Every structure is written in C-alpha cells, then in structure tokens.
Amino acid sequence: MIEIEHCQDDVKALLDRPIVLVGMMGVGKTTVGRLLATRLGWSFYDSDDEIVRSVGKSISEIFSEDGEPAFRDLERATIKHLLANGPCVISSGGGGITVSETAQAIKERSLCIWMDAGLPILLKRTEGSDRPLLMHGNPEEVLKNLLEKRRSHYAQAHIHALDDGLTPEEMVNRILLQIREHLYVSSSESEKEKFVPEAICLTVSLFDRSYPIFIGCGLLKQPDLWLAHDLQGRDAFVLTDYNVRERLTDSFVETLSPLMKSVSIMELAPGEQTKSFERFQAVLEWMIENGVKRDSVVFAVGGGVIGDLAGFASSSILRGIDFVQIPTTLLSQVDSSVGGKTGINSKSAKNMIGAFYQPRTVVIDLDSLASLPRREWLSGYAEIVKYGLIGDEDFFEWLESHGALMLGGRISEAIRAIESGCRMKAEIVCKDEREENGLRALLNFGHTFAHALESAAGYDGTLLHGEAVSIGMVLAARLSQRLGYLVQDDVNRIYNHLKSLGLKTEISDVAFKEDITADQLLLIMRKDKKASVSGLKFVVLKRIGQAVLESGVSENMVKELLEGSMK
Numbered sequence: 001m002i003e004i005e006h007c008q009d010d011v012k013a014l015l016d017r018p019i020v021l022v023g024m025m026g027v028g029k030t031t032v033g034r035l036l037a038t039r040l041g042w043s044f045y046d047s048d049d050e051i052v053r054s055v056g057k058s059i060s061e062i063f064s065e066d067g068e069p070a071f072r073d074l075e076r077a078t079i080k081h082l083l084a085n086g087p088c089v090i091s092s093g094g095g096g097i098t099v100s101e102t103a104q105a106i107k108e109r110s111l112c113i114w115m116d117a118g119l120p121i122l123l124k125r126t127e128g129s130d131r132p133l134l135m136h137g138n139p140e141e142v143l144k145n146l147l148e149k150r151r152s153h154y155a156q157a158h159i160h161a162l163d164d165g166l167t168p169e170e171m172v173n174r175i176l177l178q179i180r181e182h183l184y185v186s187s188s189e190s191e192k193e194k195f196v197p198e199a200i201c202l203t204v205s206l207f208d209r210s211y212p213i214f215i216g217c218g219l220l221k222q223p224d225l226w227l228a229h230d231l232q233g234r235d236a237f238v239l240t241d242y243n244v245r246e247r248l249t250d251s252f253v254e255t256l257s258p259l260m261k262s263v264s265i266m267e268l269a270p271g272e273q274t275k276s277f278e279r280f281q282a283v284l285e286w287m288i289e290n291g292v293k294r295d296s297v298v299f300a301v302g303g304g305v306i307g308d309l310a311g312f313a314s315s316s317i318l319r320g321i322d323f324v325q326i327p328t329t330l331l332s333q334v335d336s337s338v339g340g341k342t343g344i345n346s347k348s349a350k351n352m353i354g355a356f357y358q359p360r361t362v363v364i365d366l367d368s369l370a371s372l373p374r375r376e377w378l379s380g381y382a383e384i385v386k387y388g389l390i391g392d393e394d395f396f397e398w399l400e401s402h403g404a405l406m407l408g409g410r411i412s413e414a415i416r417a418i419e420s421g422c423r424m425k426a427e428i429v430c431k432d433e434r435e436e437n438g439l440r441a442l443l444n445f446g447h448t449f450a451h452a453l454e455s456a457a458g459y460d461g462t463l464l465h466g467e468a469v470s471i472g473m474v475l476a477a478r479l480s481q482r483l484g485y486l487v488q489d490d491v492n493r494i495y496n497h498l499k500s501l502g503l504k505t506e507i508s509d510v511a512f513k514e515d516i517t518a519d520q521l522l523l524i525m526r527k528d529k530k531a532s533v534s535g536l537k538f539v540v541l542k543r544i545g546q547a548v549l550e551s552g553v554s555e556n557m558v559k560e561l562l563e564g565s566m567k
C-alpha cells in the first residue's frame, strides 16, 4: 500500500527551499497551499494577503487607484521578500510569474508548482468573485484569454500539477507525490540508489488534454488515490482480456465499484487478433446495450491490445468519452498507454485505423507485473532500451548495469526504468502530439524493421512486438553505422546488451513458419505507413542518445543488412 505520509516525510526531509504555487485564479492555490503547509508543518503565505497587509488597501483598490503595473511591482517585492523565508509554502497571485524578474526569482529560489485546471473548473470556482480582472467582460472569455497568455509562463514551473476535478486534500496528495518524484529525478546517482519513491506522479502536459501518469505498487487497490473526483460516481465500462481478468481485473473492480455508479465488464480474447473491426464493433454494441452515456468512463485493464482497442472505442462512442489506461504488461506501461495513439488493425496492415485520443489518467501498478511471463517482460524491456538509445545515453548506461536486476523483478529498478521511459515518452508527446514535426517519429527507432518482421511472422505470437523491436534496433544500429554515424563499438554495445539479457537480436532468432526473404521484408517496408514518396525512412542514431530521421535510404543497403541478419 502507498502511504502518502511517507511521501510527506520525504518531502519535509529533502526539500530545503520554499514551495511557490502559481496558476490561474480559482485553481485553489490558497486553499491547497494552506493545507499543504499544514501537512508539512511549514508556514503559509499568500502574496496577495501580504500585499494587502503592507499597503493597507484591497487588491481591487490597488488596481483601480494605482493600476496593474504598480500592483505587479508590489507583488515582485513581496514575493522576493517571502522567498527569503526558507522552507514554507507561498501562494503567488495568478499573474505574478508573468513578470520576468519575479519569474526568475521564483525559479531560482523555490520549487515552483504550476497548479493547472481546465476552464470549466476555473469558471465554477470563480463564480461570483470580486477579482479585479473578472469585473469586466464575459468571465469565460477573460479566463480563456488570460490562460492563453499565461500558459507559457506557468509552463516554466518545475512541476505541472493537474487538478482534474480533485478535492483540495486529493490535490495536496498529488502535489506531494510530484514533489517527491521531482526531488528523486534531480538527485545524484548515489542518492537515487538510496531513495526510490514508492509511488510517482508525472503529468503529460497537453493543454486541456493534460493528464497524470501514476506509477507505483498497490495502485489498483487504492483507486481513491488516483481516480479524479469528477470521474467518480459515473458508469464504468471495464475492458479486459481473459488472461488479465482473473489475475487482476476482478479484484480491481471490487475496489472500484464503491466509487462508481455502476460497473460493467467485457472480457475479450487475448492477442493481436482482438484489435479487429469485429471486436471493435462488438465493444461499441456492448457499450450501447449497457446504456453508455456521455459521462461514462472506460477503463482499459490489460496490455497494449486492450489499451489500443479500448482507447479507440472511447474516442468514437458518442463522439468521445473519458477513458483510463490501466496497462498491465511492461510494454504497455512504458509505451502504448502514454501518448494517445489508439487503434485497430486492418486485414492487411497493423494499426492502420485509429485516432489520437488521450486518456484522462494512466495508472501503472507494478504489482500487476508479478504474473507477467518472462517473454513479455523482455518484450517490454526492448522499448525501455529504445528510450536510452534515442534520447539519453546515461539512461542506456544505467540499463547496462541495472537491466538484469530490473528483469529479475527488483522493484526499485523497475520503478526507475518505467518512470524514465514514461517521462521521455511524455516529453516527446508534449512537443509533437500528432507526429507532425518529426520528434515523435523518433520513437519509431527500430520499428520499420520490426513492423516488417511482425507482419511476416503473422501476429500469432511467433514474434512479440518488443522482440521485433529488439531485432529492429540492432538492424537500425547497423544501418546507422553504415551511413557513417554510429561507431562500431556502440553497435556492439547495443547488440551485447540486448543479447546478454536474452532478447532476440537477429532475424535468424525468429522461428518463422515459412521461409522469408529480404525482398519480402522490403516489400512490406515500402507499404509501411511511415514510408514516404522519397523512399524508405528510418530512424537512425548519430550516437547513443541521439536519434534522427533519415529519408531516402538505399534499398540495397537495407537488403544487405536483412540478409546478413538471416544467416
């Protein structure tokens, strides 16, 4: 069980500077700030109250008599003064951080938390308020414009804490989890070994589609810790497969039921065949028969197959309803559950039909991995290695020395690896949600080869996705070397790491039912949705930790590599 008190104690012991809460008016900075300060045993200051006290006028009076610039000057001086107080909690006015000098001081001398909430929540909480900026015009328009103007300022905060309909207590718990995770990530390697958070909360920052990812043990037993208040009390539609149902879903539903109005469960067959038109239709019909409404919530409990199908069904039923991802394989925890790619397969090609549709929450319970077969662990591990290769050499190095421990089930290593993977994926998705500027495409490192191999193997369990990715990454590393980027030593490092842990590394490691040729694989690659008019496209490595997209790669070079791996 996750004890939030531990988290509170860690924050108290490790944080040596003030916490500054920034965010829009109405988001609850004062209420939450006061509560947070009480929990930590620290003092609480509201910068607006301090200004009122020192000037002897209300904020409205300062605005109307002296103007906004004068107020911002006072605010800057007040916040600077409060920052000298050591550990405490400071609620800063909504516009304070838009002044660069104030922003600079906050960033340098505090742990700054952006408390964020959607417009409907802000509107509800500011109803009937006498805030100067809401006195004129339509409050919805005013808030929307302010949010647009201020978002980039708020985004400079160290932590993005999302209030998706939480009570103040719940928001404090979430903030504590996020602070501890921030302290963990920014600690040195040796400190990290000693201090591994038992639960982590990250935010995928996507404007009004932002959502939290929870990572920890025992989370499925504590839905009250992560299920946003506004998702509770609704009709739940749980999708799962029969491998997962008995092991995890039934007990999860027992703890979920008291929080929901009703819970219906649909059990699907495990395996890639479930991501089909037929199953998609069956899911939609089942939801309609069971009275799905606009405020119903879908819970996807299973691996990437269930997550992709459930996400796509959620995106299309009634033009889109809320869904929660509860990934139960390592692969789905570090990859498919984050980022909003949902979909099904067509008869001739994988993942051809789908939608970008972000979940409301992702819940990664490491306890669910206890029943996962070794082969599935390895498959997911390949995607973790990918993150190191495309974006973080230190992480790859850490995997070289800790990967075996993680695969042996050591929780601290598993949390670190899953957290790093999810963090990198979240960062990439935030910058390129719909794979438009080339950044998200880097996540396809090894995948052009992998998809061709999976297709040739027939999606029947002969070759798992992560296994194909492992072979694909070795081939892509060799391609990077042929193109003059990666040095041979690094190609060997990648190969040796994957091989030493028992992952597949060559095409000849796959027991295809029929013989395949390099030409057949090339034919499939040309049809890949990632191929373009300029020919075959590959993600290649400039070095370990830096990936780029390479177009117009020579087919002969690729053919040679494929043939070399088949021997």
Ligand SMILES: NC(=O)c1ccc[n+]([C@@H]2O[C@H](COP(=O)([O-])OP(=O)(O)OC[C@H]3O[C@@H](n4cnc5c(N)ncnc54)[C@H](O)[C@@H]3O)[C@@H](O)[C@H]2O)c1
Pocket: 241, 242, 243, 244, 247, 270, 271, 272, 275, 302, 303, 304, 305, 306, 308, 328, 329, 330, 331, 332, 335, 336, 337, 338, 339, 340, 341, 342, 351, 368, 369, 370, 371, 372, 373, 376, 379, 465
């Ligand atoms: N949406 C994306 O961004 C994205 C990214 C990568 C992969 N994918 C998709 O994900 C799918 C692969 O996902 P996957 O590897 O999770 O496969 P999967 O969903 O088929 O699960 C693998 C197997 O593990 C079983 N299983 C799941 N959880 C278990 C548990 N806790 N204990 C025991 N058994 C368990 C399942 O029943 C299944 O038999 C593919 O369809 C792939 O296209 C999507």
